[in-house]
Amino acid sequence: MSGPSTYEPKTGFTRWLDSRLPIVRLGWDSFVDYPTPRNLNYWYTFGGILTVCLMIQIITGIVLAMHYVPHIDYAFASVQRIDRDVNFGWLIRSIHAVGASMFFLAVYMHIFRGMYYGSYKAPREILWILGVVIYLLMMAAAFLGYVLPWGQMSFWGAMVITNLFGALPLIGEPVTQWLWGGFSVGNETLNRFFSLHYLIPFLIAGVVGLHIWALHVPGNNNPTGISVKTKADTLPFHPYYTVKDGFAIVVFLIIFAGFVFYAPEVLGHADNYIEADPLVTPAMIVPEWYLLPFYAILRAVPDKLGGVILMFAAIGVLFILPWLDTSKVRSMRYRPMARWFFGFFVVACLGLGWAGAELPDTMVPGLGALGVDFLLFGRVLTVYYFAYFLVILPLLGFVEKPSPRPASIEESVLNGDKPAKAGAAPAAQPAE
């Protein structure tokens, strides 16, 4: 999409089609001849992997909807029937359930990749923001989908999450009743959650289209963070990256299949095989693993509204990340201080996930002697999470001295990622 099209229709039919609907030209320019930086590593394959994840979820989801009954009296039994009686239902539901976890695994890799290589920086701010929108939609879809089997975790998860909106002053109660369609989570709620769960993947597909469009205007970022300058910096997308992405997708699908066939329930909760009971809350309710860090942030605040605000702020801050990072250097490969803070940030996210999975007053293993329970642990990591975005990244741009960068992508490839020889590199390269 960037630069003039190189597509030349070869047959009479494609010439006829090209002058009426240039769809083959669009595909050619986007996925065949599209100039791609020649130094992309395997961290750059998660975009393709995520596209596959979305397709898997949509296809398995459409099939499951043929057998699922969105009614509180039948939902739980219909899911059991899919598992036990529907031909290959056990397989298709496993793929869909495991697929949600694999989707989030891939999206977290993709997001961390973008944060490390500075892919959110100019001119890719819109690309980044669209990505955060997709991430938000994914969380909504995952939450709504988790309610559908109508087990105990489904029901009480729905109860807790919808009650978050009850923390809003004045409009809290009307908003929660509007979400429920009643005075509590009930049949109306299940029905609408099913409808919206079916809708959101198609919204995601639409935003993915915009995401790819916004990617193809400036082109891919790359591990050096240096912009493409000449044709020698790039390779055509096909066959170089179709094959690289394809290999990564195959490896990913092997891991995926490992979960589906050997550990389909390992990421779920046994309590969800008890049918929803509005009178009994399970002894411990926790969200799915991919939402645990936000759950820990919610619990880190002793005030109900404050916790809800901070949890949403943890996602909201991602939207303004392009303007919080003040460094002129994109890739942290050349940012000796930022890469350490980023490493701690990844550890903090994992630690928050751990804190979210444990009871707040349990002692952290190894730190119990110091009186550190998971509540304090979660609070410290929450502070670091926000400090990374709001203090560290804004200040680093002023205090950090970036290491020398290669003059071009081509040179970085030919020199094995060593910085340019003395005198060859321009002293400062704005926005690179």
Place this chain on the structure above:
Amino acid sequence: MTDENTPEGGGETRRDFIHIAAASMAAIGGAAVIWPFIDQMNPAADTLALGTTDIALGELEEGQEVTIMFRSMPHFVRLRSASEVEDAANVQVSSLPDRLARNRNLDDNAPATDDNRSALTAEIADGVEISDDLRRSLLVTSASCTHLGCVPTEGAGEFGAWFCPCHGSHYDTSGRIRRGPAPENLPIPPMTFISATTLRLG
């Protein structure tokens, strides 16, 4: 050749007015069409009609608690023992995290004394006779934790009444929040004694 209906005349024209008026009507119409699509998600008429629930008190023994559904929300009905009432009554309201009674039978700013929380505040239908002791020992509260809606566990927590397993809120024998993240006391629904042994919620 200029007349007042062409832009060459300068300033506002009849056509500008038509454009603005048409666009405004389209915007208002569009906004009006959105409302039914938002409001359809609010509780429907049949849901709202689930107005009242009657509780038979004759089956309750002292110290016993049952959980019932009222307006599709679980509620605790507890016939408290004398010592539980005494424990609750001895608490200073000023020491409570939430000092309001949260009782639909009282004003919004009634203080959270135990008398203001118990069925002493229930209306009594004409001709019904019921003892103060029974009314004082009867407690009916919502069973949805005011934090995020879980059902607290009976007989657990530091105050001998309810403990919410989700995020660790402790409630006392008056259903008042004492410790933990929940911001408010468990709310009390509108109550009426319609006979000596029947309490109507709603």
